[in-house]
Amino acid sequence: MKARYIRNFEALSEAESDLLKTQKICIVGCGGLGGYILEQFLRLGVESITVIDGDCFEESNLNRQLLSTENVIGNFKALTAKERAQEVNSQIKVHAVNVFLTEENARELLKGHDIVMDAVDNIAARRIMGKTCEELGIPLMYGAIQGWYAQISLILPGSSLLDILYQKEMKLTSKSSLSFTPAVCASFQVAEAVKYLCGRECPLKERVLYVDMLSMEAVMVKF
Numbered sequence: 001m002k003a004r005y006i007r008n009f010e011a012l013s014e015a016e017s018d019l020l021k022t023q024k025i026c027i028v029g030c031g032g033l034g035g036y037i038l039e040q041f042l043r044l045g046v047e048s049i050t051v052i053d054g055d056c057f058e059e060s061n062l063n064r065q066l067l068s069t070e071n072v073i074g075n076f077k078a079l080t081a082k083e084r085a086q087e088v089n090s091q092i093k094v095h096a097v098n099v100f101l102t103e104e105n106a107r108e109l110l111k112g113h114d115i116v117m118d119a120v121d122n123i124a125a126r127r128i129m130g131k132t133c134e135e136l137g138i139p140l141m142y143g144a145i146q147g148w149y150a151q152i153s154l155i156l157p158g159s160s161l162l163d164i165l166y167q168k169e170m171k172l173t174s175k176s177s178l179s180f181t182p183a184v185c186a187s188f189q190v191a192e193a194v195k196y197l198c199g200r201e202c203p204l205k206e207r208v209l210y211v212d213m214l215s216m217e218a219v220m221v222k223f
Contacts, residue, residue: 004089005045016198017045023197026050026110028101028129029119030077032182033143033189035066037117038081040190042089049085049092052109053077054100064179101125106132115193118142119186121175123166130155130162139196143189147176148214150185154192154204161206161223184211 005017012020025046027034030053041049055077061068072080082096097109101120106128110116116133118140120126126142133140133155140155142162155161188211192204203220211218 008044012194012198019198020194021045021047023114024048024050024112025115025117025193026052026113027081027117027119028052028110028125029121030067030081031055031061031119031121032064032066032145032177033186034077034117034119035068035081035084036183036186037119037190038085039066039088040186042085042092044190044194045089045091047092048095050095050097050109050113051078051081052097052099052101053081054098064177064182066183101128103128107136110138111136113138114197115139115141117189117193118144121172123170123172126162127166133157141189141193141196143185145177145181145185146174148178148181148212150181150188150211150213151208152185152188152192152204152211153206153208154196154202156205159206161208164223165208181213184213 008017023046025041027037030051057068057072057075057077059073067080067084076098078096078098082094085092085094110132116138130140134157137157142153142155144151153161192202196202207220207222209220
């Protein structure tokens, strides 16, 4: 299918497109953010993707999760993600890991990847992911959503940004999310990840982009 990626040019050069094919992406979480992140990487042509999630789909996922349909309620998210990948782009190798990320398995699961995409919905998993990425020297493409709001950052090894954003006493007070919020957040995450993987300038290094879709305002804050 030579025409598959033709619309990616001229926004990406042929050399950048070829480079993306060689990158190894890890997506932690196959829910709201993860489904959109996976979809976009499949269409960009990244040929090696690991998806990690031990959860199953439930009815409350239907309002926002791209991979969630009435037919897959009760099915494992990671396995459904792999099935979706085969439907969109059969050339992609997707490794589905049907477990939750923990302190015990994180190092083994994340090692060997060029970037880790944060698509989790809880602080504990995000802290484990950040700590392990730091130890392995892997960049973390952070994204978080709530209601009308999203925040995104590229966190490189050696950064303390995740600790600044999530103090030890911090707890999530709401998991509200609308259908469009994860789509917007995931798009920013993938766009910045693509720039990093292609060697382009990344404006979100050590910066957090705050997106308010209620007021239609966005601000970038440097830490």
